[in-house]
Amino acid sequence: MLAPMKALILSPIIALALASQALAGDLSVLVRNAAGQPVRDAVVTLKPAGGAPAGAPIKFAWPYSVAQQNISFNPFVLVVPVGSQVSFPNKDNVRHHVYSFSPIKKFELKLYGRDESRSVVFDKAGVVPLGCNIHDQMIAYVVVVDTAFAGKTGADGVVLIRGAPAGAAAMTVWQPYLKAARNQVVKTISVPAAGGRETVSLDLRPAPGAMDMIH
Ligand SMILES: [Cu+2]
Numbered sequence: 001m002l003a004p005m006k007a008l009i010l011s012p013i014i015a016l017a018l019a020s021q022a023l024a025g026d027l028s029v030l031v032r033n034a035a036g037q038p039v040r041d042a043v044v045t046l047k048p049a050g051g052a053p054a055g056a057p058i059k060f061a062w063p064y065s066v067a068q069q070n071i072s073f074n075p076f077v078l079v080v081p082v083g084s085q086v087s088f089p090n091k092d093n094v095r096h097h098v099y100s101f102s103p104i105k106k107f108e109l110k111l112y113g114r115d116e117s118r119s120v121v122f123d124k125a126g127v128v129p130l131g132c133n134i135h136d137q138m139i140a141y142v143v144v145v146d147t148a149f150a151g152k153t154g155a156d157g158v159v160l161i162r163g164a165p166a167g168a169a170a171m172t173v174w175q176p177y178l179k180a181a182r183n184q185v186v187k188t189i190s191v192p193a194a195g196g197r198e199t200v201s202l203d204l205r206p207a208p209g210a211m212d213m214i215h
Helices: 003-021
Strands: 025-034 043-048 067-069 073-074 075-080 084-087 096-101 104-110 119-122 128-130 139-145 148-154 158-165 167-174 184-191 197-203
Touching: 025 167, 043 139, 073 139, 075 084, 075 148, 104 139, 139 184, 148 158, 158 167, 167 197, 184 197
Parallel strands: 025 197, 075 139
Antiparallel strands: 025 158, 043 148, 043 167, 067 073, 084 119, 096 104, 096 128, 128 139, 167 184
C-alpha cells in the first residue's frame, strides 16, 4: 500500500528536479575532527560560483522547531532558510525562558510552561545562539542560511547536499566548537555533475557536553 503511494508522490518531484537541474549532483560531505573521528552538528552550506538557480523558495525537509525537553534544547543545531518561522515548544514540566542576544536575531520568549509554544521569524542569515534564562546549561544554535544547498552532519559526520549545481562553489563549514574565526572555514570546491564527495577536517575545542557531540 505504502510503496505505490510513495512512488506516485515522488516521481513528479524527481522529474521536475531532473528537468530544471540537468547539471547537478549530490554532494556528500564528511566532517572529521583532528583525530579523524566524525563530527556531528557541523553545518555545511554551498554557494555555487555561478549563483543559485532561480526557483521556488528554499525549503528543508526537517521541522523548523527547537523543543525544550529534559532541560535541554532539541535539536542542538537547527538549519533554516532566511524568513523562516521557528517554533519553540516546551515539552518539560518546568518553565523556560528562551532568548538570544545575537545581532542576527535578538529575542526573548518570556516564561512559558508545558505544551505551550512560541515562535520567532528569523529574517537575516547568520548564526543565532540560544540560551535559557533559567537553565544556564541550555545552549543551542539556529543557523539561518540563504542557500538551498545546506544541511548539518549527523552522528556519522556526513551531510548529503542534494542537487548541487555542477561547477565551482564556495563550501562553508560551521561548527560551534570549531577553532576558527566565526567558528567556520570556507573552501572552494568543484562539484562534479555526477555528484561527489568532500572530506573536511576540523580542529575543535573541548566544549561542555563534548562527549555527546563528538563520537
Ligand atoms: Cu530552561
